[in-house]
Amino acid sequence: MFGELLAPRFLHWLFDGFVLTLILSLLTCLVATGLGFALCLARISPSRIWSWPARAYLALFRNTPLLVQLFFWYFGVTALLPEALVMWLNQPRSLNLVLFEIEWPSFEFLAGFWGLMLYTAAFICEEFRAGVGSVRVEQRAAGLALGFKPAQVWRYIVFPQALRTALGPLLGQYMNALKNSSLTMAIGLAELSYASRQVETETFKTFQAFGFATLLYVASIALIEVIGQLIARSKWYRQGGV
Amino acid sequence: MKKLTALTALTLAVLSGLAHADRLDDIKKSGVLRVASFDSNPPFGFVDAKSKQIEGLDVDYAKAIADKLGVKLQLQPTNPANRVPLLVANKVDLVLANFTITPERAEQVNFSIPYFASGQQFIVKKGTLKSEADLNTWRVGVDKGTVNEGVLREKFPGAKVVAYDDTPFAFTALRNGNVQAITQDGPKLIGLLANVPDKDKYEVPPFTISNDLIGVGIPKGEARLTDVVNETLTELEADGKAQGIYDAWFGPTTKTPLTRLYKIGDKS
Incomplete structure (x- = not known):
């Protein structure tokens, strides 16, 4: 019905692309969560020295298309960097980490990760902020009245509730990050979308190539969803363990 | 009766084909060589802004063939898709329009020997490429979804291929x-x-990793006309005129200098 399947060689291409998509998305989500949390702290800080730069960051990264941002980091910024540094960044090399060796990522990967991470962090920051906003201000006052120090109020009263509220939207942002990673093909990163297009060009089996890519995306998004469900149903979460 | 009609039609078709089989005589009798070429594909065939005439590398070769036959040249603008139909329908005598020789086309038309070759080449920063083999370890940019990407992977399996949306x-x-x-x-x-x-x-190092051979398209079966065209092309190369035509469009003083890697008669 759908014609022949793809030869193993092409499935291998798709698989390589998929692995790269997963690594890129995972790294992005991890780092962006940290940065997003820090941004959120800055954004809700009463001091303007902190909150205004955070506001500017959010406005800049949330109000411009990700594709333009990726082009900016990959094509725009490298045009300004000294030639020797670009050469160094582009040189293939291995990092020797005592026990094992990993290949230094390509410049496309670095630029793609950097662009996607900064973009995602802006959205994650806003999810955290919405979570904090859901905890009524009176609770902080009550905490202080009970003799908590301000830091303890945040640690034991505000954040546990904020994180619980933010969990759903946060997972949504992780899914977005995974899907947005496909845009890095525009700067030549050989992730899943790039691989599917390449397979299509080589084999002319359009349906199979893009069909496979779609399935892999759907499967990984579903996995995030399942993880979310597991967390929400866990005893630890229901008993307010965050 | 029906059968007979069909047979008559077939016979007539064959006879008329035979009667026209010698296009060379027709051309000489009419004193006009009708050639299809591009009118918007510089520098192969394009309308010159000053003279308002179709000019270009293909046109220069067409002129040379007309001169050899001692007839007037009449140009017919065409687009890529019309090149084969124009020949098959006898609307033109020759096609000189950056016409790549392919086995599929050769079933429908005759081709002369190649008079031009365009191949896949590279742009590098001046002086950086010491030998072709260097490319095997280099990072090389290509256009996504082009034949070039496949050829590059095949010839330089060690190269790190990075594909972009377009050439710019x-x-x-x-x-x-x-x-x-x-x-x-x-x-x-x-x-x-x-x-x-x-x-x-930047520079374009003088080597190609694939070759598209460009030939003159001639109506199928016109053996004498094909011979004359081949003869003319060989002569043009021998007396240096082919080099002159090339230099006029791709020579070092033009806007698009490209080293001539293919000469008429070369085996590719």
């Missing part, structure tokens, strides 16, 4: 140093470089 993007990556070379058809690369402000920093 690939060139930007080369300028920035993200890739060390980009690859495309030679004439296209030269056309791209012609509009770059700092073009002196």
Whole structure:
């Protein structure tokens, strides 16, 4: 019905692309969560020295298309960097980490990760902020009245509730990050979308190539969803363990 | 009765085919050589802004063939898709329109010996490419979804291939140093470089990794006409006129200088 399947060689291409998509998305989500949390702290800080730069960051990264941002980091910024540094960044090399060796990522990967991470962090920051906003201000006052120090109020009263509220939207942002990673093909990163297009060009089996890519995306998004469900149903979460 | 009609029609068709089988005589009798060429594909065939006439490399060869036959040249503008139909329908005598020789086309038309070759080449920063083999370890930019990408992977399996959406993007990556070379058809690369402000920093190394041979399209079965065209082309190469035509369009003093790698009569 759908014609022949793809030869193993092409499935291998798709698989390589998929692995790269997963690594890129995972790294992005991890780092962006940290940065997003820090941004959120800055954004809700009463001091303007902190909150205004955070506001500017959010406005800049949330109000411009990700594709333009990726082009900016990959094509725009490298045009300004000294030639020797670009050469160094582009040189293939291995990092020797005592026990094992990993290949230094390509410049496309670095630029793609950097662009996607900064973009995602802006959205994650806003999810955290919405979570904090859901905890009524009176609770902080009550905490202080009970003799908590301000830091303890945040640690034991505000954040546990904020994180619980933010969990759903946060997972949504992780899914977005995974899907947005496909845009890095525009700067030549050989992730899943790039691989599917390449397979299509080589084999002319359009349906199979893009069909496979779609399935892999759907499967990984579903996995995030399942993880979310597991967390929400866990005893630890229901008993307010965050 | 029906059968007979069909048979008559067939016979007539065959006879008329035979009667026209010698196009060379027809051309000489009428004193006009009708040639199809491009009118918007510089520098092969394009309408010159000053003279308002179709000019170009293909046109120069057409003129040379007409001169050899001692007849007037009449040009017929065409687009790529019409080249074969024009020949098959006897609307023109020859096609000189950047016409790549392929086995599929050769079933429908005759081809002369090649008079031009365009091949996949590279742009690199001047002086960086010491030998062709270097490309095997380099990062090379290509256009996504082109034949060039496949050829590059095949010839240089060690090269790190980075595919971009189009040639200007690939060139930007080369300028920035993200890739060390980009690859495309030679004439296209030269056309791209012609509009770059700092073009002196780049070069197109004089070798190709694939060859599209361009020949004159001739109606199927016109053996004598094919011989005359081949003879003319061989003569043009022998007396240096072919080099002159090439230099007029791709020579070092033109806007699109490209080293001549293929000469008429070369085995490819």
